[in-house]
Amino acid sequence: MSVLVYTESENGKFKKTAFEVASYAKAVADQLGTTVTAVAVNANDVSELGKYGVDKVLNVSNTDLNKFNAKSYASVLKQAAENESSKVVVVSSSADSKYLAPILAVNLEAGYASNVVEVPSNTSPFTVKRTAFTNKAFNITTIDTAVKVVGVSNNSYGLVENSGSATAEDFSPSIPASGVTVESVDKVTDKVTIADAEIVVSAGRGLKGPENWGMIEELADVLGAATACSKPVSDLGWRPHGEHVGQTGKPVAANLYIAIGISGAIQHLAGINASKVKVVINTDPEAPFFKAADYGVVGDAFEVVPALIEKLKAFKAANA
Amino acid sequence: MKILVCISHVPDTTSKINFTDGDSKFDTSGVQFVINPNDEFGLTRAMWFKEKQGASVDVINVGGPETEPTLRKALAIGADSAIRINTAAVDGYQVAKEIAQVVKDGGYDLVIAGRESIDYNGAMVPGMIAELTNANFVTNCINLEVDGTNAKAVREIDGGKETVSTSLPLVIGGQKGLVEESDLRIPNMRGIMMARKKPLNVVEATSADTETSSVKFEKPASKGAVTLVDADNLDELVNLLHNEAKVI
Numbered sequence: 001m002s003v004l005v006y007t008e009s010e011n012g013k014f015k016k017t018a019f020e021v022a023s024y025a026k027a028v029a030d031q032l033g034t035t036v037t038a039v040a041v042n043a044n045d046v047s048e049l050g051k052y053g054v055d056k057v058l059n060v061s062n063t064d065l066n067k068f069n070a071k072s073y074a075s076v077l078k079q080a081a082e083n084e085s086s087k088v089v090v091v092s093s094s095a096d097s098k099y100l101a102p103i104l105a106v107n108l109e110a111g112y113a114s115n116v117v118e119v120p121s122n123t124s125p126f127t128v129k130r131t132a133f134t135n136k137a138f139n140i141t142t143i144d145t146a147v148k149v150v151g152v153s154n155n156s157y158g159l160v161e162n163s164g165s166a167t168a169e170d171f172s173p174s175i176p177a178s179g180v181t182v183e184s185v186d187k188v189t190d191k192v193t194i195a196d197a198e199i200v201v202s203a204g205r206g207l208k209g210p211e212n213w214g215m216i217e218e219l220a221d222v223l224g225a226a227t228a229c230s231k232p233v234s235d236l237g238w239r240p241h242g243e244h245v246g247q248t249g250k251p252v253a254a255n256l257y258i259a260i261g262i263s264g265a266i267q268h269l270a271g272i273n274a275s276k277v278k279v280v281i282n283t284d285p286e287a288p289f290f291k292a293a294d295y296g297v298v299g300d301a302f303e304v305v306p307a308l309i310e311k312l313k314a315f316k317a318a319n320a
Numbered sequence: 321m322k323i324l325v326c327i328s329h330v331p332d333t334t335s336k337i338n339f340t341d342g343d344s345k346f347d348t349s350g351v352q353f354v355i356n357p358n359d360e361f362g363l364t365r366a367m368w369f370k371e372k373q374g375a376s377v378d379v380i381n382v383g384g385p386e387t388e389p390t391l392r393k394a395l396a397i398g399a400d401s402a403i404r405i406n407t408a409a410v411d412g413y414q415v416a417k418e419i420a421q422v423v424k425d426g427g428y429d430l431v432i433a434g435r436e437s438i439d440y441n442g443a444m445v446p447g448m449i450a451e452l453t454n455a456n457f458v459t460n461c462i463n464l465e466v467d468g469t470n471a472k473a474v475r476e477i478d479g480g481k482e483t484v485s486t487s488l489p490l491v492i493g494g495q496k497g498l499v500e501e502s503d504l505r506i507p508n509m510r511g512i513m514m515a516r517k518k519p520l521n522v523v524e525a526t527s528a529d530t531e532t533s534s535v536k537f538e539k540p541a542s543k544g545a546v547t548l549v550d551a552d553n554l555d556e557l558v559n560l561l562h563n564e565a566k567v568i
Contacts, residue, residue, distance in 0.1 A: 068477075070447075070457065095478045099459050102412075102447025111413065111531030114442055127535065133346075134438050136337040140535040179456035180486040183472075187480030195478040199567070223568065231501075241462070241497055242476060247333060247438060248357050248496040250476075256567040267333050270438070273540075277565045279557070280546070290546050295560060299551030311554045315562065 002037040002055070003029040004086035006077055008094060012044035016159075016196055017092040019052045023160040024152045025090040026053025027119045032088070038166070039080045041065050041073065050166035052159065058083070058171035067185070068096050071178040074103040079173040081108055081147065088126075089149045093253075094195055101151055111143040114151035134247055135273035153274065154195060154253045194245065197226035200254040200275070202245060204230035206261020206282060206301055210238035215305045216260065222312045228252065230262045246271035261301045264289025281305065321375040321466065321488070324423060325363045326433035326445065327394050328356035329387035333438065339537045346439070346537070348386075355390055358434025362494035364503055365464060366432055367398045373466070375430075376400050380422060382415045384408060388520060395515035396507030402518070407525035410533075412440070416448030417528035423453045428489070429469075435460050435493040443493070450491035458484060462497025466490075 005025035007018035022038060029036045035055040040046045042065060046057040058080050065072060077100070081089050089104065091097040093115060105112035115131045117138070125142040131153060132139040143150075194200060201220040207213065213227075220227045227243060234244035245252045246268040257275035261282060262268060269292050272278070280293040281304050290296045297304055331337070331351045338347040355363065369375040379394040380403040381387045391402040405418045423431055431450075436443035443459075450457030456471075458464075462481065463474035469488045474481050476497070492498075507515070549557045561568045 070459075095460055095476065098443050099447070099475075102416075102444040103451045103457065105413070105444065105531075106416075106448050106451035111411075112442075112444055113532060114444060129538075132440055132537070133331075133337045134333075134441060136539075137339070138538040138540070139440075140538065142533045142535060143531065144533060145531045180458060180484050183483045183485050185477070185480065185482040187477065187482075189479075191479070193479035235501060242480060244496075248361075248501075256561065256565070270333060277561070277567045279561070292543070293546045294543070294565065295557060296546045296548050297551050297554070297557065298548065304551050304554070307551075308554050308557065311558050312568075315558050315568070319562075 002035040002084050002086055003032065003088045003090060004077070004081050004084055005036060005038050005054070005090040006097065007038045007040050007049055008092060008096060009040060009043040012042060014043060014048060015094070017094055017154055019159045020154070020157055021090050021092045021152050022049055022052035022054050024119065024157045026160065026162060028088055028090065029053070031120065031123050037080070037084050037086070039077055041076065046168050047166060050164050051161050053162040053164060054166045055164065057166050057168045059168045060171050060173065062175060064175050067182045069178045069180060069182070070096070070099040070103055071180065072175050074100040074107060075176050076173045077104050078107045080171065083171070087147055089147070091149065091151050093151055093154045097151065101149055105149045108147045108149065109145060110147035110149045111145040112149040112151065113141050113143055115153045116150050117153045117156040119157070131274060134270040136270065155198065155255055155276070156253065192224065192226045194226045194228055194250050194252060197254055199223045199225035199256040199258070200228050200252050201225045201258045201260070202228035202230065202262060203233070203260040204262030205232045213239070215309065219305055219309050222309055222316065230268055259289055259293070260305060262289060263287045264292055321369060321373065321430060322426065322428045323366045323369060323375050323377045323430045323432060324426065324428040325359065325366050325377060325379045325394070325399065326419060326431065327359050327363070327379045327381045327390060328434065328437040329353050329381055329383055329390040330356045330437050330439045337539070343536045343538065344534070353390055355393060356434050356437045358436060358495050360504060361496050361498045362432035362434060362492065363394055363397060363399065364505060365494065365498040367505070368499070369466065370398065378403060380405070380419055382407060382409045382418050391520055392515050393507060395518045395520070396511040397505050398511065400518065402520040404520065404522050405525050406522050411530045412442040412444040413448060413531045414528045416445045416452060418525055419445070420449050420452035421526050422523065423449060430466065430488060431455070431491040432494050433492065435495045446491050446493040453489065453491070455489040455491045456486040457491045458486060459493030461492045461494050464492060464498060
């Protein structure tokens, strides 16, 4: 009956979202009066999960799972859910979790709600709040099936530490053949990704050219942030497509989103609106982004950004 | 190759989002509906397969008669025929199950849907169709090539992309990158005239079950005015982010 949670790892290390979904699963388990079982695939040290409320870890070690495969991973989770007689399965909103969740839901005959932002307001009927209309509204939805799959929106619940500890158990599910084979992966490994980042620094056409991104990267470095860009910037080829955030790009749900030289078209705002605190830096005080932002600086990015970098460095040094 | 493109009928991005009936229904009054942007990238890629590789392209939607103008637009862009499954779209599973039935009956080789709709944002219909029809599945797809029954696709992942090889039958969750914005087609007069004569088949639903129920909608709390900080006083911005917003 325990709540099952898929705790994602990369190169053996848990992602931050793994701790967030574990924290969320713990809250749901408390509501249901049950425990939390995590599924970890090829992770090095699963004991960390205990800190976030996980009671038991099903530890899967299998070289066939070295590369993510939605069908195989969904099968692992299905077998784990059956093993634990789980009625609730919690996943994150990472690209991989969103890829496997619909497959898992069909296999478990489970209703699936994605982009969930709060713990259930009721467990019978099982009622969750999720974002809809590309962050312009919330939808209160019940999941009516016996088994439920919940996809938690990134940075919506946060990390909640617990005093417990987790026991680990080896788990050896069968891995079905998959018709999709990963040939190559092209991934930046030394930078925080937009999906994992707590802070995102994003810049637009106001920067005038790709040669001016050095200060954006420096600002991101100081803040431990991911870099992103507006659609025109990726369309112009100034920055890679993977950095494009907005309705047709990547969604952003950061704690802090800093927009530099981005006017704030509605399509852009739709994609980043789930971020908690928004800062805009723009020369044009009439830019629509000022209506969406919490803090704004009217000024030239080429003066404001270098100055802000210095202030933040001083702040970091003082608070180190 | 028989291609089916799933077309979600969604409010235009610039629409005001309001609700009626005690916040239980989306208020459609004065709202312009469009082809879901993620679906339009897929439809345009399907047109490329039609023109370069002789594929046939049908489009499908689950919904009432009000969605037909959106299907006609897809026909005007170049799809051969349209199917409307005549029932309200209630949840992702029900929609996937209705479409899966058409995929099986029609023997489609390739199903292209958007990675998510911009209204419900469920991101579940394509994956569910794949699983219900026993097809391979690639989502967040930003490039797709098909050669015979073999396919090569590129998927956007967190922090990069990966290239995968797979085979038909295949379901794609598409997005920008399948084609670029500049490749999207605005229907011309000839296309619009031809679309009127193309078949739009209304199919009765199989009464697939639902798994979730929408209770009501809420709008985010209205945001206070922006706090402006002088460009010469950035210490204040750092202070606000640290002490007030508590994000650094």
